[in-house]
Ligand code: DGT
Ligand code: CA
């Protein structure tokens with residue numbers, strides 16, 4: 001039984017206990033255990049086989065009672081308590097609580113009074129007005145309900161895909177296994193991973209070798225394989241033991257450029273390219289480009305030559321989404337997008353004075369190792385009362401501390417910033433005077449996410465005019481968990497350009513926010529960007545790669561990204 005399956009059952013128990021009005025303490029205990037187990041890196045089954053029930057009890061959040069139930073589940077595949085609970089409150093109806101805005105009690109009312117036990121039935125009842133039979137369901141709540149259902153559906157679709165970081169790690173593991181074999185001449189990740197798309201459906205790899213069959217057999221023996229889906233002479237598809245599909249294609253080196261181009265996609269980019277070429281008597285495939293008139297097949301061992309042959313600029317993989325890149329490449333008008341080594345600093349990170357895990361000194365040492373010229377420290381402010389943030393007084397103390405530690409470092413300059421809450425009414429939670437004493441402020445929305453578009457837009461516009469220099473994770477989306485809030489983006493872009501506020505491109509895997517398409521749009525208004533890690537620990541600094549990838553997918557160039565600028569220029573802009 002997987003951790004996820006066990007966590008799901010514990011979570012369901014907590015929901016049913018809540019419906020039944022059981023003690024809050026018990027509800028939370030099951031919820032917490034579910035949460036811990038679903039995030040555990042070790043398999044519960046392994047923990048149990050190795051250390052028995054005592055080892056289970058050592059898992060944080062798992063007490064004796066829950067450990068006994070997990071043991072029962074692992075031994076018998078069943079849990080009596082759970083069977084009893086679900087006979088009264090069917091497992092099926094619990095899906096309703098996954099809709100944002102529906103709690104355990106409401107879900108049960110839907111089930112009991114309207115016999116609703118699926119999202120489809122819920123949607124039907126909301127649209128037909130049947131839900132208003134529940135006394136507290138008036139017009140506004142029906143509208144919210146429909147919105148919640150839309151969010152649920154979007155999230156379900158996204159959850160079938162993995163985060164870019166996950167795919168990147170697993171592909172890295174598979175590639176390093178392949179490269180240990182001398183028969184493997186070249187091996188690359190292709191598909192959406194090479195294009196660095198924010199979420200990935202499956203992983204695609206290509207290999208060139210003189211001995212395809214031997215390499216297929218070698219790959220089939222990889223230790224990370226759960227099962228083999230299909231196996232041929234030049235291709236193999238497997239399921240990774242993390243339940244992820246990997247497709248592998250193998251070709252001789254002669255055609256590697258064509259293969260790379262073909263399997264990198266996107267499908268839309270390739271279709272456009274093929275149609276364009278057909279009109280010119282050329283047929284493009286993974287085996288090369290055929291000149292139909294002269295009946296000659298051109299081979300490409302190198303992708304750059306392929307685009308050159310077609311008479312266009314080389315198109316970086318991140319741009320291949322059919323968003324105008326082919327037209328631009330033909331006119332020699334593709335922008336030179338930011339490179340992976342162009343950043344001179346990072347402007348968003350947290351110390352242990354708010355919710356980070358490291359000291360100022362540790363962060364600075366890491367930034368120096370990354371060859372940064374400056375590092376902006378931006379801890380949370382205290383205005384929301386949640387998460388440990390800094391009060392105005394403590395923020396000034398923190399600034400003094402940053403300046404003190406700055407003196408201990410050569411080659412890197414520490415900047416004193418803050419991540420300031422944009423309150424529900426659009427005010428910032430620290431005063432303008434304090435912001436002026438800092439090098440810069442990031443303004444972020446961390447509360448009241450459900451405001452309507454007009455209110456949210458006004459709120460953010462107000463903050464943009466209040467002295468912040470970076471608008472942090474602008475849409476607030478969390479991939480697979482939460483859609484971004486509603487903003488009138490053209491208004492936001494105009495204001496950011498006018499008040500010299502950079503839009504953040506946050507590198508956290510579930511954020512990648514601002515997203516690629518909006519980055520592209522924002523440039524039409526003259527907006528600037530800051531690519532930040534938002535590091536809460538030292539390893540988080542390395543996530544910056546994904547933020548840069550997102551900027552590249554948004555066609556952003558070096559000059560538009562404020563943390564590619566040298567310190568003088570940056571500080572001058574902060575004062576503007
Ligand atoms: P994903 O896996 O949903 O994140 O997206 P991709 O782009 O990796 O798509 P996938 O895995 O279905 O296919 C890998 C690449 O194969 C795709 O990017 C382009 C290439 N390809 C070439 N011709 C075709 C075609 O006719 N259909 C599809 N689906 N892909 C094609
Ligand atoms: Ca794929």
Ligand code: CA
Nearest residue numbers: 202203204247
């Ligand atoms: Ca695939």
Ligand code: ZN
Nearest residue numbers: 348350419534
């Ligand atoms: Zn932050």
